[in-house]
Amino acid sequence: MASTSLHLSRARFTRFKTKQPFEFGLPNVAANIRQKSDGSASYLTRVSSLLRQQILPKAASVKIVSDTIHLDVLPRDRWQHPFNRKRILFLIPADALGDCVGMTMFLRAFQVTYPTCKIGLLNTGSASDIFASLTNIEIFQLFISANQLKRFDMLIDLSEMAGWKDIATAPVDCEGVLCREFAIPPVPETVPARPTTEKLRIGILPMASSPLRTLPPQFVAKTISAITDQASDISVVLNAYQGVKDAYKSAIGPLPTTINLIDGFKTIAELMSFIGTCDYVIVADSGPAHITKLYGIPGIGVYTSASPTVLHGRFTNITAWQSDYHGDYCSAPCGLAKLHATENGEIGCMGSLGTSREKLVALPSRRDPALVQRLSTVQPVPCVSHLVATYERFKISLTADIAARCHS
Known part of the structure; x- marks a missing residue:
């Protein structure tokens, strides 16, 4: 050429x-x-x-x-x-x-x-x-x-x-x-076989790279209780490379001995292998939600600040559950995927800082591990904490989705 x-x-x-x-x-x-x-x-x-x-x-x-x-x-x-x-x-x-x-x-x-x-x-x-x-x-x-x-x-x-x-x-x-x-057609979605047993292997992957998209620990604990009767094997997978892992684990609280709590995987290949063996997944708006596309693994994706419309594209394997938070400064989904900073250096989102979108002028120029840990574990931003307040509606949707997509 x-x-x-x-x-x-x-x-x-x-x-x-x-x-x-x-x-x-x-x-x-x-x-x-x-x-x-x-x-x-x-x-x-x-x-x-x-x-x-x-x-x-x-x-x-x-x-x-x-x-x-x-x-x-x-x-x-x-x-x-x-x-x-x-x-x-x-x-x-x-x-x-x-x-x-x-x-x-x-x-x-x-x-x-x-x-x-x-x-x-x-x-x-x-x-x-x-x-x-x-x-x-x-x-x-x-x-x-x-x-x-x-x-x-x-x-x-x-x-x-x-x-x-x-x-x-x-x-x-x-x-x-x-x-x-490139003017080429996409390949068809992968459609895995339905589980052959009544009890399922379910993976819960609640952590994202931003506290705006990480699921509340209380939400995870409630979800474990909600699906215990439908799953023979429940695993909660954290992220070995995120600094909030230990605090997040503590915030979930004591779990039944039958629950597999996995601190994380050393490599992305190990994470992919785990997802590929699940019958169903419950995921935050994160990398694992996208990895399910490779295998067609069914599940439910919980979305907060960002909308699933673009994020999941044409794929139908994941059912979207969107936080419907409405507040004085923002409504979900607001479109932010990461924390932002104001001119005076405050880090957060519109709801957590009580400010308008226009006041969030840039991505943060400094890391604030203590803030990230607090927002991920004990004081989530409003659209994330709203998931706990409206949990009963989510529970009904979750159990119905598992029944429809995993049982004959």
């Missing part, structure tokens, strides 16, 4: 050189995806902070050549170009699990449309295990060597998809957008 049809990627890379062998990987990714050097003259990575933390202290010969490398990529108006028998490297713009599930579903469709195309993925990061569920795809978790880069005919920067620039404040259905922009 002529170079005149290309332009520079939005993604910026760091080029580094070394003659010493090295390895590069993340702790929450399966070991077989960990990368090693291959003797190339140079390497490219987007995660320069990890480069400096993991490699520079151990390999004195590593030299950073430039932090301002942009690659030549195919522009979005050429994404409907025929890709048969091409070798394509997709630049993955971020590793948020939900977005990467959407990209994975798009890649399933892309492989069906272009079965002779060879595909590589660069910068899959913490979501590498999700992309590894695909077959015949080469994964470059954190870097790519100069020799490996030469093997590809063209590069495509997926951060050019419509809506990606504003994804921090406006969710994007990555699968739907990409399928439209």
